[in-house]
Amino acid sequence: MDNITLGRYIPLDSPVHRLDPRAKIGAMLLMLIAIFIPAGWIGYAIIFAVVTFMVFLSKLSFTYIWKSMKPMxxxxxxxxxxxxxxxxxxxxxxxxxxxxxxxxxxxxxxxxVVRLLLMIMITTCLTATTKPLDMTLGIEDLLQPFEKIGVPSHEIAMLISIALRFIPDLIDETGRIMKAQESRGVDLKEGKLNEKIMAILSLIVPLFVSAFQRAEDLANAMEARGYQPGVRRTRYKVLKLKGPDYLLLAGAVLVLACMIWLAYFK
Amino acid sequence: MPIRFEKVSHVYSDGTPFRYVALEDVDLEIREGAFTAVIGQTGSGKSTLVQHLNALLLPSSGTVYVMDRQIIAGTEPKKLKSLRKDVGLVFQFPEYQLFEETVLKDVAFGPKNFGASPEEANKLAREALRKTGLDETFEERSPLELSGGQKRRVAIAGILAMKPKVLVLDEPTAGLDPAGAKKMMELFASLHKEGTTVIMVTHDMEQVFRYCEEVIVMENGKPKIQTDIKTFFRDSSLCRELNILPPALIRMKDALREKGYTVSDDTVDIKTLAKEIARQVKSHG
Amino acid sequence: MKAVEVEKLTFSYDQETNAVEDVTFSIEEGSYTTIIGHNGSGKSTVAKLITGLLEKKSGKVVIDGLELNEDNLYEIRKRVGIVFQNPDNQFIGSTVRDDIAFGLENRCIPQENMDDIINEFAEKVRMTKYLDKEPTRLSGGQKQRVAIAGILAMKPKILIFDEATSMLDPQGKDEIKKVIRNLHKDSTLTIISITHDIEEVIHADYVIALRKGHVAMSGTPQELFADTDQVRKIHLELPFALRMQEALAREGIHLGKEITMEGLVEELCRYDSKR
Incomplete structure (x- = not known):
């Protein structure tokens, strides 16, 4: 369970970590589009160089990136x-x-392969350097314009951030329940079909029970601290784009333009 | 046969930025038939230690000898299933492992996994339920609708139904009220009396003092002290050194000694202590 | 002035049996009151009824002079804060800082004032060093301290601890009890603590003992524990000092009822020197 590295936030202090999440999400989207433009090997070489530079800037180790790609x-x-x-x-x-x-x-x-590799590198650059909460703040802000057409951007962001907050806890819980059931003779690897079904049930039912308990506790805690869904609240974290953020976005636009030129105008 | 740890280390998430050494070169022997307490601060390696006993965790290096099996790094021990049957492990907040439709089915789940026939399993389940103080009216109820204390008892019955020879308990009374905790401890004491080896991870010094025979103090992934209860609680000095609040009776003895009373090291209950005090008060009069 | 007045409060989870029945008590402003009783005695249910997290079947709850009803629920919650049992399930933010901010956001505190408030209350529970830490990197005791800071930052008048120490290790328990004691000493906050910890009970101003959804006993700890027979009858634990006194009485040494060990030893010395 603790070998999952894909998509995990790595707390380091780097220029990439300090970037605005909106800029990072925006740049990621631009780069992902760039990957799918048929710009040939030269295009991929350029993207690869840019992304490698970003990984280097973010102080993430390349062995870590390699590890997160292994499952692929x-x-x-x-x-x-x-x-x-x-x-x-x-x-x-x-x-x-x-x-x-x-x-x-x-x-x-x-x-x-190259596309997948680049995609993983790009998304890792985002997820490993951006705190889950900052990510949701970024998503909330980016979704803001759609509020007018009825997208509850704040509620979506709250939902995502709570889900993210509880993922590590639920992983721990799963591990604990698995061990408890293994102690009762459950064999998750071998056994006949009906035994396997029982094994899975013995894992899933307790997980649900505990998740519901958590949800109830959490709802109580949120309500007790004055949370009312749909009511205006102020926000502690206010995002502000700075010089490096514009630089990042400009860079991503440049890469995209470069790809379009290579693919269609050269 | 005693349980033995030989140079056992356990490292979590080795080779990642989250690497963590939970046990380091542990050498330890736990007497068969004893009621042993494993104490120490959170993160000292207590839970990791006891999860080696039924091979839920395998050592990163070193060997654990349990019953007639060897548990070593890398490979699951032979006869794993029978090991898990013989060494019953009750996790902290074990009520979270309940999942069956009825209490009886849930308790019979363990024995069935270990190859008991349905009739046998039900018989074992009923026996275990009686031991934990739940009568037949509980058998057909859903475990999920019981109170917290009752759920705990069902979960523990689920382990007892496997008839383990070694019972490992990880903070079995956490979250129970004092009356519920006392009943639970008395159950473990009676199982111990019947010959079960009991190993209990706990923070509760009153329980250690009252029910246990041996104590292992873990610190930073190593056993720091291993001794019998009498030596451990001779006075409060060892507890204070370990930053543990001694049991009330030991604190009382300390306070009395400070005021010039003489109290025997062997006094372990209120009644004897009261007699000792009375003798001295009367001799003053 | 009473901080909390509860009158004939009744509540049922399943419409058949009442989990809380005809409960009446009041809590003095600025006092430190503990509520004790077995699991299932209705303690936590009462806490949830006082904060309006559960809707009462009948009876009356008055908080700080304001009677609780559907319309003023949020006004009431501004005055009462509650710390729950499970440290993990009430940590809402992704860091300590964010978690304390959560309540402030709900109260629409202007963003530019938040940092000062967060720092002030983090300091109060000694968590300043951990402001940017995530919950998985904190101990249970630390998480509970953050929960306390988050609630204090909303400046309630009444603070309820619903078995807030029961899932903690001894170190965590001590931390939280120390915070509670300091809050009681340094502020005008009314503190209500639901607990099994007899040591905590004997140091409080008042105790309310619940049994099967009813108030079984109430008074100061001295008053309540003086009635040892009744305490036994409702299956509550006696403080060590009282059990010791009973044992001494059986040996012919009759001391006054002291509920603390220090008090008992002093009393014994007095008795001894008089002879």
């Missing part, structure tokens, strides 16, 4: 196999008995 490896192998079986264009590079490996199959897989 299996998926990539799977993708390669599918592509090899399905794609039959280009030149034949390799013949394995009845299976012919075409160049396009390999190249297409590589494209996907």
């Amino acid at each position: 490896l299996f998926m990539l192998v799977f993708l390669l196999i599918i592509n090899v079986l399905v794609v039959h264009t280009g030149t034949v590079w390799l013949e394995l008995g009845p299976i012919k490996v075409y160049s396009d199959a390999v190249i297409q897989t590589l494209y996907i």
